[in-house]
Amino acid sequence: MTNINDNYLKLRGAYLFPEIARRVTAFLEREPAAASRIVRCGIGDVTEPLVPAVLDAMHAALDEMGRRETFRGYGPPLGYDFLREAIVAGDFDGLDIAPDEVFISDGSKTDCGAILDVLGTGNRTGITDPVYPVYVDSNVMAGHTGEARDDGSYDGLTYLPCTADNGFVPAIPSAPLDLVYLCYPNNPTGGMITREQLRAWVDYALEHDAIILYDVAYKDFVREADAPRSIYEIxxxxxxxxxxxxxxxxxxxxxxxxxxxxxxRELAGRTRGGEEVPLHGLWARRWSTKSNSVGYVVQRGAEALYSEAGRAQTRNVIENYLENARLLREGCRSIGLTVYGGVDAPYVWVTCPDGVDSWGMFDRMLEEANVVVTPGVGFGRCGEGYFRISAFNTRENVEEVVRRMKAMVNQPA
Amino acid sequence: MTNINDNYLKLRGAYLFPEIARRVTAFLEREPAAASRIVRCGIGDVTEPLVPAVLDAMHAALDEMGRRETFRGYGPPLGYDFLREAIVAGDFDGLDIAPDEVFISDGSKTDCGAILDVLGTGNRTGITDPVYPVYVDSNVMAGHTGEARDDGSYDGLTYLPCTADNGFVPAIPSAPLDLVYLCYPNNPTGGMITREQLRAWVDYALEHDAIILYDVAYKDFVREADAPRSIYEIxxxxxxxxxxxxxxxxxxxxxxxxxxxxxxRELAGRTRGGEEVPLHGLWARRWSTKSNSVGYVVQRGAEALYSEAGRAQTRNVIENYLENARLLREGCRSIGLTVYGGVDAPYVWVTCPDGVDSWGMFDRMLEEANVVVTPGVGFGRCGEGYFRISAFNTRENVEEVVRRMKAMVNQPA
Structure with a gap:
């Protein structure tokens, strides 16, 4: 019989967001009348449509795909030059990044999982707590952990606590690590890292020959002038x-x-024999063997984000989400809750009231306010006692969420 | 320092198609005047534009993405129901396949690589020779092989020779295998399997508790009435x-x-402890953790392939490619070459003239006829002595290829 990858059986429960969906469905089966009242601030999914610059570019590219003279089949395995060049000009102006160091993919979730394909076993891996679950689960699947513990953490990973005390930026560890996952602006806490804190992590990595996997999915939400938008600023x-x-x-x-x-191109790991090997070639080989890159129409849409019109239009959308975050912050504070994040990020990280844990608060918000949030503990042990509210919503919904939370306080369960 | 995945260093040379691209570039640097004469029949890339039904569906879906009321963010992790249901109705009519057994992805190359994520080590793996290189390379990357041998094959894989003698369908092995890759209509040989031959493979797999990974990327090119379009017909x-x-x-x-x-749902593997585990749950977990599925616009485009208009339009395109294949077959035969495939597949598999090997023929076709083909040996040891001509081209180009091949014979090098 065919052997399976036993590591999958170590995975604890469902992936967080399917579990949230399950609870919402169960609630609506008990109270179908609530369906029209539900406001979803759980999963960090955007609500605003694609901006006109992107739509125009994608329609135009689709028209090209309909004529033999301009049709595009297989694209370059690592992405079209037009997009790689637009990215370098737009996101790395003044920094030392070349277009052939940019690898186009179908999304960051895919990349976060795929990176372990080119890395080996035995790396001492540091993961912030709380954290985006994909970092943890992909390590479990790759066999880089032991079994799950009762609290949902895994043997074999080094958890780096991110708490209110350290401003949700982990302390530099005393022990050496080989691989560290960092994400700023942070998901889920909405916190940001300072240039000095990021420099300390880069210095740590250089000292220990470690690699930092730096996730900047939310970089365009940064508003503090001196905060780093890219680790390559260090x-x-x-x-x-x-x-x-x-x-x-x-x-x-x-x-x-x-x-x-x-x-x-300078980034390297080593073989079991101790030989240094640049990751660039391995990563290129991974993508050219296991993928045919991303569709042409999509890459033209992404390119349009860097046009003058695209930048102006997306800036407006982001400002709107950030104003939502401000309203949520203020609303939570006005009812006596302690709030973090939401300044350089679309997530507001809220302390649960005394005596209520994360899932308890999730259930209360769902049942009493008909608002879906994300329980902090779903992101790790250190997320216990918090819940995350996503600012990705319409202004009307955000104002409604604030109204309902105020009403909850006035009519406690 | 961070450990890399050493298995990548076992990979022999570049992936086939980049190597072809390299040789074409080198030739054009020597003879830039030939650039306008080059006809590409190498990589199996289509040349005809997207059909109107697909374009209309994608434009309409894109319009939906531009309005807040109809905008779609994250989709269901395994694909939209509308597409999964269209697939079941269109491709599995009368067969016992449910929509939730269909997993949408960004392409077959991705799936062929990703499947090893959920399978374990130690599987005795059978791979046809010649073969689509992704099956082999993804096994090398996953550490399921030993080192490369001088002929480009790898220790630890069981190669199943596909030759003119067995009609390019491998004999049932006498030894047990746990995992077998099969592809019909076949890439690269263009050959087809009969229902009886496929039944023998299913019986073998059932007898040995093996899993067959059955690749039907070219199923819509099958014209023989009784040939199987899906392994689930068995x-x-x-x-x-x-x-x-x-x-x-x-x-x-x-x-x-x-x-x-x-x-x-019935398909299962086993743990090291011998416990049976259905693959369905592992595969679902793989996709929901490591991907956010495929874009909405693309899934609407795929759905349109199953509409009445979409079917009629794609049938015309396929008929056109198959007529190209017929012209290439006849053309090669008319100059005395022995030809296989090209009846139920868009690939024509041609025996090299006496004394010329696959890469030699690739170079001759490139230099004398300015036609890019694929050397058979690029697909494996048993492909030596053959070359593949792709029928994915315009009629004009196909007729030109035939003319140039005839001219080559009249003016031998």
């Missing part, structure tokens, strides 16, 4: 960091599917 | 086979990116 990062980018949140591409990674 | 296949489908060749989606797999 000297030495080319030798120790890959960077993961997404068009999901800035361009509203959650239903379009496109993102990219940056893998500098 | 009794028992639900217990021993996954099936890999692509819209690349029937729908012209090489630059759009969509395909699907079928994983029946």
């Amino acid at each position: 000297d030495g990062a080319r030798r120790c960091a890959m960077e993961f980018h997404s068009f999901s949140k800035n361009g509203g591409f959650t239903g379009v599917r496109c993102g990219y990674t940056v893998c500098p | 009794d028992g296949a639900r217990r021993c086979a996954m099936e890999f489908h692509s819209f690349s060749k029937n729908g012209g989606f090489t630059g759009v990116r969509c395909g699907y797999t079928v994983c029946p």
Whole structure:
């Protein structure tokens, strides 16, 4: 009989968002009348449509696909030059990144899972807690962990606590790590890292020959002038960091599917025999063997995000989401809740009232306010006692959420 | 320092098609005047534009993405029901396949690589020779092989020779295998399997508790009335086979990116402890954790392939490619070459003239006829002495290829 990958059986429960969907469905079966009242602030999915610049570019590209003279079949395995060049000009102006260090993919979730294809076993891996679950689950699937513990964490990973005390930026560990996942603006806490804090992590990685996998899916939400938009703003990062980018949140591409990674040519790992091997060639081989890149129409849509019109239009959409975040922050504060994040990120990270845990607060918000949030503990042990509210919503819905939360306080359960 | 996946270093040379591209570029640097004369019949990329039914559906879906009321963000992780249901109705009419056994992906190449994520180590793996290189390379990357041998094959894989003697359908092995890759209509030989031959493979798999990974990317090119379009036409296949489908060749989606797999609920592997585990749940978990599925616009385009208009329009395109294949077959025969395939497939598999090997013939075709073909040995040891001509081209180009091949014979090098 065919052997399966036993590591999958270590995975604890369902992936977080399907579990949320299950609870919402169960609630609506008990109370079908609530269906029309539900406001979803759980999964970080955008609500605003694609901007006109993107729509125009995709319609035009689709027209090209309808004429033999301009039809495009298989594209270059790592992405079209027009997009790789637009990315370098738009996101790395003044930084030392070349177009052939940019790898186009169908999204950051794919990249976060795929990176382990080219890395080996035995890496001491640091993961922030709370964290985007894909980092953890992809390590479990690859056999880089032991079994799950009762609290949902896994043997074999080094968890880096992110709490209110450290401003949701983990302390530099005393022990050496080989691989560290960092994400700023942070999902789920909405926190941001300072340039000095990021420099300390780069210095740590250089000292220990570690690699930082740096996720900047929310970089276009950064408003603090001096905060880093890319790890490559820090000297030495080319030798120790890959960077993961997404068009999901800035361009509203959650239903379009496109993102990219940056893998500098200097970045290297080593073989079991101790030989240094650049990751760039391995990553290129991974993509050219296991994928035929991303559709032409989608890549033209992503390119349009970097046009003058595309930038102006998406800036408006992002400002709107950030104003939502401000309203949610203020609303939560006005009813006495302690709130973090939501300044440089579309997520507001809220302390649960005394005596209520994350899932308890999830259930209360669902049942009493008919609002879907995300329980903090779903992102890791250190998320217990928090819940996340996503600002990806219409203004009307955000104002309604604030009204309902105020009403909840006035009529406690 | 961070450990890499050493298995990547076992990979022999570049992936086939980049190597072909390299030789074409080198030739054009020596003879730039030939650039306008080059006809590409190498990589199996379609040349005809997307059909109107697909274009209309994609434009309409794109319009939906531009309005808040109809905008779609993250889709269901395994694909939209509208597409899964259209597939079942269109491709499995009368067969026992349910929509939730259909998994939408961005293409068959991705699926062929990803399947090893959920399978374990130690499977005795059979791969036809010659073969689509992705099956082999993804096994190398996953550490399921030893080192490459001088002839480009790898220790640890069981090669199943496909030759003119066995009609390019491998003999049932005497030894047990746990995993077998089969592809019919076949890439690269253009050959087809009979219902009886496929039944023998299903019986073998059931007898040995093996899994068949059955690739039907070219199924819509089958013209023989009784030939199987799906392995699920054979009794028992639900217990021993996954099936890999692509819209690349029937729908012209090489630059759009969509395909699907079928994983029946009965299909199971086992843990190291001997416990049976259905693959369906593992495959679902793989996709929901490591991907956010395929864009909405693309899935609407794929759905349109199953509409009445979409079917009629793609049938015309396929008939046109098959007529190209017939012209190439006849042309090669008329100059004394022995030809296989090209009846139920868009590939013509041609025996090299005496004393010329595959790459030698590739170079001759490139240099003397300015036609890019694919050297048979690029698909495996048993492909030596053959070359593949793709019928994916315009009629004008196909007729030109035939003319130039006739001229080559009249003016031998």
